[in-house]
Amino acid sequence: MKLKSTLAMITGLTVPILTVAIVSCAKRDELTISAAISLRAPLLEIANKFNLTYPHSQLVFNFGSSGSLRHQIENGAPVDIFISAASDDMETLLNKGLAERNSHKSILANSLILITHNSNNTINNFADLNKPSVGKIAVGEFNSVPVGRYAKETLLSMELLEKLRPKLVFAKNALQAITYVQSKNVEAGLVYKTDALKSKNVKIVATVDPSTHRPINYYRAIIQNSPQSELANTFLHFIEEKSSLQLFQDYGFRTVAADPAAY
Secondary structure, eight states: OOEEEEEEOOTTOSSOEEEEEEOOSSOOEEEEEEEEGGGHHHHHHHHHHHHHHSTTEEEEEEEEOHHHHHHHHHTTOOOSEEEESSHHHHHHHHHTTOBOGGGOEEEEEOOEEEEEETTOOSOSSGGGGGSTTOOOEEEEOTTTOHHHHHHHHHHHHTTOHHHHGGGEEEESSHHHHHHHHHTTSSSEEEEEHHHHHTOSSEEEEEEOOGGGSOOOEEEEEEBTTOTTHHHHHHHHHHTTSHHHHHHHHHTTOEEGGGOGGGO
């Protein structure tokens, strides 16, 4: 047997579906996981290890912004597990009875940071964003992207939102905001620390005070009436094993146990 990774698009969705599975003649149990795109790299590594342990499983990942993924589930997309980067999107599904409340749990935490291009020496803190030389600042979309909501809360708390509003360029997720900074299409960006750590040609110039926004937590839950609830439970336990949590930490995430503010 050998590992196989395939990428496919589902009609009507704008988010790619990634399948990680073991090639085998035997029939495999398929588990569909919709997860915040900032979790993509560590989840794919964990998925490969999971498939080695459970060779009759097939994990299908749908990565995107938590808001978009939530809308897909509300519209009937076949999903077994939802892992959100914001409490709002998860609570919406819980309140509508679309996710199992007894499987709901906060598992990870992240940080919001201010970045610029490696070659930019004019931005060293948030005050520098007011400089005339700073023309554009990338943030996530305020209404549909968790990283954008956190950015909005921070700018409001720092009394910078109205001053900087004309400079804001909206991205569909933190990775797109980083791409804007990497290409020098914007001078700065407000993104997740975990995404910036693995990105080239950007530098962190400031870490946002966590008191200026709601805790950046990641929540997981099994979707109501999932036909693979048993396998879903197995996978959720697997991602909370010591080796999996260490892998998340290697990517810059904090575990809830190590981050009391995340509760």
